[in-house]
Amino acid sequence: MGNLADRIEEYLKQILEKTSEGYIVLQRSELAGEFECVPSQINYVLDTRFTVERGYLVESRRGGGGYLRIIRLGMGSEGQYQKVMRQLIGDQLSRDRTNALVERLFEEELVTLREAALIKSVLSGNNLGGEFRSWDELRARLMKDILTTLSRDDLV
CATH class of the missing domain: 1.10.1200 (Non-ribosomal Peptide Synthetase Peptidyl Carrier Protein; Chain A)
Known part of the structure; x- marks a missing residue:
């Protein structure tokens, strides 16, 4: 399947497709563990593949109780x-x-x-x-x- 960044991107997009809320909340460390990579690789994917221009907002809090929230901006009829x-x-x-x-x-x-x-x-x-x-x-x-x-x- 492509490189690690491609696999992480595809995984996150699949999760977003399955949710009815329009956003997902994840732990950066758990995601890094699942892909056997360092958290900075997760940051790279978010910074380059989940940008506002591509239709996403990413909220991030670092630390022990930290999380990632990826929000898919909807196009909707109201634009x-x-x-x-x-x-x-x-x-x-x-x-x-x-x-x-x-x-x-x-x-x-x-x-x-x-x-x-x-x-x-x-x-x-x-x-x-x-x-x-x-x-x-x-x-x-x-x-x-x-x-x-x-x-x-x-x-x-």
Whole structure:
């Protein structure tokens, strides 16, 4: 099956799929023991695979009574995820964060594979070369517009 990080990610996603609450609570040390790894490997997976851009919030408390809470942000008809992302994008958006956002939109079937590729291409900045200095700023504005458009109900 893939590397350790892939296995941990898949395991956590399977648990999240089975829960009706939309979140899971785990002990970092127990999870590390189950995968026979150090807790920092669990942290790596959470930091890279369970980000807000990918549709997750992770709450963590370290220490003896510590826990991990992984919350799956729902898309919902009210556009909860889109609203959260518009707020969190801020004034600048990197290419990596943009790609993670677009991948989540595809996973939630809000865009097709072709539309996702188109959005990534347009927002990559490759076509602008060195002519534009504030590409991360422009990317943030464009991504907010895309999210706003996707959350509208009056589209034909």
